[in-house]
Amino acid sequence: MTDKSALRILVLDDEPFILKLMSRVLTNLGFTQVTTCDSGRSALDSIDHPNSPPDVILLDLNMPEMDGVEFMRHLVERHYVGSLILVSGEDERMLQTTERLVQAHKISVLGHLNKPVKPKDLSTLLDQFMSPCLSPSPVMKKSYGADEVNTAIFNGELVNYYQPKVDMTNGKVVGVESLVRWRHPQNGMVYPDQFIGVAEEYGLIDDLTRVVVDAAFAQAKTWQSKGLYLRVAINISMHNLATLAFADHVIAAAVVAGIEPDGIVLEVTESQLMKNLTAPLEILTRLCLKRFSLSIDDFGTGHSSLSQLRDIPFNELKIDQGFVHGAASNDTLRAICFASLSLAKQMGMKTVAEGVEDQEDWDFLRSTSCDLAQGYFISKPMPADEIPGWITDWEANFGNVIKPPSER
Ligand code: C2E
Ligand code: MG
Ligand code: MG
Numbered sequence: 001m002t003d004k005s006a007l008r009i010l011v012l013d014d015e016p017f018i019l020k021l022m023s024r025v026l027t028n029l030g031f032t033q034v035t036t037c038d039s040g041r042s043a044l045d046s047i048d049h050p051n052s053p054p055d056v057i058l059l060d061l062n063m064p065e066m067d068g069v070e071f072m073r074h075l076v077e078r079h080y081v082g083s084l085i086l087v088s089g090e091d092e093r094m095l096q097t098t099e100r101l102v103q104a105h106k107i108s109v110l111g112h113l114n115k116p117v118k119p120k121d122l123s124t125l126l127d128q129f130m131s132p133c134l135s136p137s138p139v140m141k142k143s144y145g146a147d148e149v150n151t152a153i154f155n156g157e158l159v160n161y162y163q164p165k166v167d168m169t170n171g172k173v174v175g176v177e178s179l180v181r182w183r184h185p186q187n188g189m190v191y192p193d194q195f196i197g198v199a200e201e202y203g204l205i206d207d208l209t210r211v212v213v214d215a216a217f218a219q220a221k222t223w224q225s226k227g228l229y230l231r232v233a234i235n236i237s238m239h240n241l242a243t244l245a246f247a248d249h250v251i252a253a254a255v256v257a258g259i260e261p262d263g264i265v266l267e268v269t270e271s272q273l274m275k276n277l278t279a280p281l282e283i284l285t286r287l288c289l290k291r292f293s294l295s296i297d298d299f300g301t302g303h304s305s306l307s308q309l310r311d312i313p314f315n316e317l318k319i320d321q322g323f324v325h326g327a328a329s330n331d332t333l334r335a336i337c338f339a340s341l342s343l344a345k346q347m348g349m350k351t352v353a354e355g356v357e358d359q360e361d362w363d364f365l366r367s368t369s370c371d372l373a374q375g376y377f378i379s380k381p382m383p384a385d386e387i388p389g390w391i392t393d394w395e396a397n398f399g400n401v402i403k404p405p406s407e408r
Contacts, residue, residue: 007056007126010056012063014063087112098112144198157185160384161179166372196237212234231293243279264293265293295317296314300323324354357375
């Protein structure tokens, strides 16, 4: 929405002085359709008015009768489709938590503002606003059936992309993570979150992982024959670890490809709690004895947690991207990163930060003991044949990336 005068804004705050002030600030910014309410009840009455549901609500969280959180629940019941800006005198952490709560309710949040509100911050948030009918609707992800996924596996439609893992001290590309994609004959590129779950649910994950493993091991050998020694990481589902046959396949595939197990990293994520941990434990221990490296992926999320660290001999810990991106300016994320790094160090494990998206993330991690970084700031996943050229370019330009911020 480009026309500021068409945007309907409702300001909800129990303090009449704030209402007056915000009204004036908004008018000065060019927003002329502003309604103010001093209680949740009167705001709901205004929202229920058939002609004028607001596009944006500036919501004070701390109000004496109906507080902001309760007000949000009423919005959910009314299927409110506009956006919210949260305003509070509470600390930053409280605002962030509430923002996540609103998102969990599937209400769009433009952001949060600390009191006293700065007109410039308010203006920045409102500029982001686009009317729900004009904003691009979220891309509906198609879900695929077991038959289609099965066909993809056996028709050779799956392809591994590779994302570099970089040593934070010297910029060297020490390895790559294999990330599977489905080149769908009609729908183009399909990403793993649209088919890995189906494969796990319908007993196809062993077949899928075999295809991924065979291709990745062959690729590792191809790179080695050109003098490029990269540790290749593969994602393993916990479902793969239910039977001994899978470990046998991995061990045999390394022999067939002619590569050493110590050049392979098996990244394990657990999306569902495993009822029986004995089989995975036995299989992972065997693979570890054969010198494959074991990595705990998405550490700190779901079931990828402390009890797994206790039970499984991991060599590497990957801090989940949800804790990495933005850690530089968020005390909570930073504390989680530090705790994970310290835990890994005490257990003698290497650390990888995933989701390194910008220079700020990178600079923050460089100031920690984290060993490796992976993320869009370095590179997106790419087809295998682009890797050698990319490495040459990256290593030539790395000096600029590691310069201290003052010299850039
Ligand atoms: P993962 O193993 O944690 O992989 C990282 C995911 O984050 C990848 O998504 C990657 O493209 C994405 N990513 C990388 N850098 C950044 C960044 O800077 N910012 C953000 N926001 N994302 C980043 P992708 O390829 O869609 O894979 C998603 C998940 O699917 C993987 O998470 C992994 O759990 C699973 N997966 C991928 N390939 C396989 C596979 O061959 N087998 C199994 N079982 N699971 C796989
Ligand atoms: Mg992974
Ligand atoms: Mg991960």
